[in-house]
Amino acid sequence: MTSPRISVVMPVYHVEAYIEEAIKSVLDQTFEDFELIIVDDGGTDNSIPLARAFEDPRIRIISQPNRGLAGARNTGIARARGAFIALLDSDDRWHKDKLLLHYVHLQANPEIGGSYSGSRMIDEHGQALKVAMRPKLKGVTEADIFCRNPVGNGSAPVFRREALDRAAFRHASEPTRVCWFDENFRQSEDIELWVRLASVHSVKFEGIEGLLTDYRIIGGALSANVVKQYISWTQMLAVASQNAPDLVEKHGARARAYQLRYLARRSIQMGNAVLAKDFITRALKTRPGILIEEPKKSIMTFCAIQLAWIVGPDWFQKIARPFLKAAA
Numbered sequence: 054m055t056s057p058r059i060s061v062v063m064p065v066y067h068v069e070a071y072i073e074e075a076i077k078s079v080l081d082q083t084f085e086d087f088e089l090i091i092v093d094d095g096g097t098d099n100s101i102p103l104a105r106a107f108e109d110p111r112i113r114i115i116s117q118p119n120r121g122l123a124g125a126r127n128t129g130i131a132r133a134r135g136a137f138i139a140l141l142d143s144d145d146r147w148h149k150d151k152l153l154l155h156y157v158h159l160q161a162n163p164e165i166g167g168s169y170s171g172s173r174m175i176d177e178h179g180q181a182l183k184v185a186m187r188p189k190l191k192g193v194t195e196a197d198i199f200c201r202n203p204v205g206n207g208s209a210p211v212f213r214r215e216a217l218d219r220a221a222f223r224h225a226s227e228p229t230r231v232c233w234f235d236e237n238f239r240q241s242e243d244i245e246l247w248v249r250l251a252s253v254h255s256v257k258f259e260g261i262e263g264l265l266t267d268y269r270i271i272g273g274a275l276s277a278n279v280v281k282q283y284i285s286w287t288q289m290l291a292v293a294s295q296n297a298p299d300l301v302e303k304h305g306a307r308a309r310a311y312q313l314r315y316l317a318r319r320s321i322q323m324g325n326a327v328l329a330k331d332f333i334t335r336a337l338k339t340r341p342g343i344l345i346e347e348p349k350k351s352i353m354t355f356c357a358i359q360l361a362w363i364v365g366p367d368w369f370q371k372i373a374r375p376f377l378k379a380a381a
Contacts, residue, residue, distance in 0.1 A: 057111070059087040059152055059211070060133030063141050064125030065101065066094040071144040071269065072103050074179060078146035078267075080109055084153035087139075088113060090129045095119030100143070122207075123234035123242040130217070130233055138212045144269045145208040146179075151265040155211035158261050166216025166256035167247070169209045172266040179267075186268065190260030195251040198244075198258060199293065199300055200308040207243040208266045210258075219254035220246060235292070240278070240285035245292055252297035279316055279328065286312050310340035318354050326361035333358055 061079055065072060079089050089109075093101045093116040104114060117128055122142075130138055137159060139152060155168045172186040188203035197203055204210050217233060224230040234242045250256035290309070294301045301308075313336035320329035333354055336343060344351045 056134040056136075057086050057088040058135055059084070059137045059139055059156065060129075060135035061087055061089045061139045061141055061152075062092065062126055062129030062133060063089060063143050064092045064094055064122055064129065065104065065143045066096045066119070066122075066125070067098045067100060068096075068143040069099040069103060070177075072100050074146050075141060075143045076104060076107055076112075078149075079141065080107065080111075081149050082147070082152045083150050084156055087111060087152060088134060090115060090132055091143075092117065092125040092129045094121070094125040120236060121239050123232075123236045123238055126207075126234050126242075127230070127232045127236065131231055133214070136214050138214055138217055140207050140210060140212075142206075142208045144271070145206070146175075146267045146269075147208070148263065148265040148267075150263075152211070154261055154263065154265065158259070159211065159213055162259065164257055165259045166213045166219075167204070167250065167258040168211045169204045169258065169260045170263050170265040171260070172205050172209055172268040173264045175267045175269050177269065177271045179269075181267075182270070185264055187264075188260055190262070193258045193260070195248070195297070195300060196304050198251040199248050199297075200304055200311055202244050202247065203260060204243070204247055204258065206266065206268050208268060210247075216250065216254075216256045219256060220250050238285055238288065240282050241289045244286070245289040248289070248293050248300075249296055252293070252300050279320055279323075279325075283312070283316055283332075306340045307343075307346075310336045310343050313339060314343060314351060314354055317358065321354070321357050321361055324361070326358055329354075329358045329361065 063075065076089070089112045091104050091112060091114045093114060095118045101114065115128060115132055126140065137156065141147060158168045159165060171188060174182040174184050176182060186205040188205055189197055189201065193203055221231050221233055224232050234246050238245055251258060290301065290305065313332045317329045317332035317336060320332060
């Protein structure tokens with residue numbers, strides 16, 4: 054059997070409300086030479102029966118006991134046959150030209166190992182929000198990956214298989230299994246890998262124009278997990294300190310301040326002004342220079358938090374809802 058040019062890896066766990074949209078966005082791609090590897094991560098809902106209802110020979114479904122997102126991605130990558138690996142979480146979706154544009158980008162630039170693009174944010178109903186991820190695209194350094202994560206989310210990148218394999222390692226307790234993502238992480242597993250690829254393995258990242266991924270924000274989910282997200286990011290920092298000590302020594306404070314500010318923005322979007330104020334205060338104490346480096350974003354975050362304190366969380370959510378819809 055001829056190998057497809059691109060392998061799309063889609064972990065699935067309790068996403069019956071969204072999985073059909075995700076699969077359809079892959080099958081509707083204008084670039085058709087792909088396989089879609091759906092990894093059933095031991096869920097008990099109707100997600101996999103919904104996936105099996107699609108009759109397309111390019112779909113392969115692999116079942117495993119629950120290992121989490123990192124473990125499911127590892128299983129999919131291990132079974133992938135393509136020279137390029139695309140990742141798509143099963144609650145997100147793609148623009149129809151995403152694979153084509155990344156394939157052209159990687160073919161035209163053999164020195165690039167990871168191609169990504171900006172992302173629209175959508176709410177739980179699939180409606181576009183008035184916010185988006187518009188990252189730095191060119192001249193991306195390991196410091197950019199570490200401090201700002203321009204890749205943005207786990208549904209944005211398409212990797213050259215050879216580049217991704219530079220970061221492969223054997224699972225500590227299951228040596229027959231090869232891993233790329235660190236399964237000790239339940240969050241921040243993507244940025245941990247991006248940083249390791251860029252800093253340890255000299256993989257070059259570059260973005261292309263367009264908001265080609267629809268990244269779903271489910272109301273309340275981030276608010277409930279934002280502290281865990283910071284804890285897992287701190288765990289990533291500890292791993293990076295071992296793998297790339299010079300990078301962390303030089304840029305660690307800036308990276309932490311940006312992460313704290315990011316979590317402040319996410320907290321305020323969810324209406325949690327108390328948590329947002331704590332995060333932005335910590336960010337400014339860690340590195341006051343973020344006010345100079347990115348004044349617009351920092352000042353807007355600070356002002357939004359002050360407004361939420363003045364009007365209260367209920368009124369603030371009413372004000373924010375036209376921009377954030379169900380994610381507010």
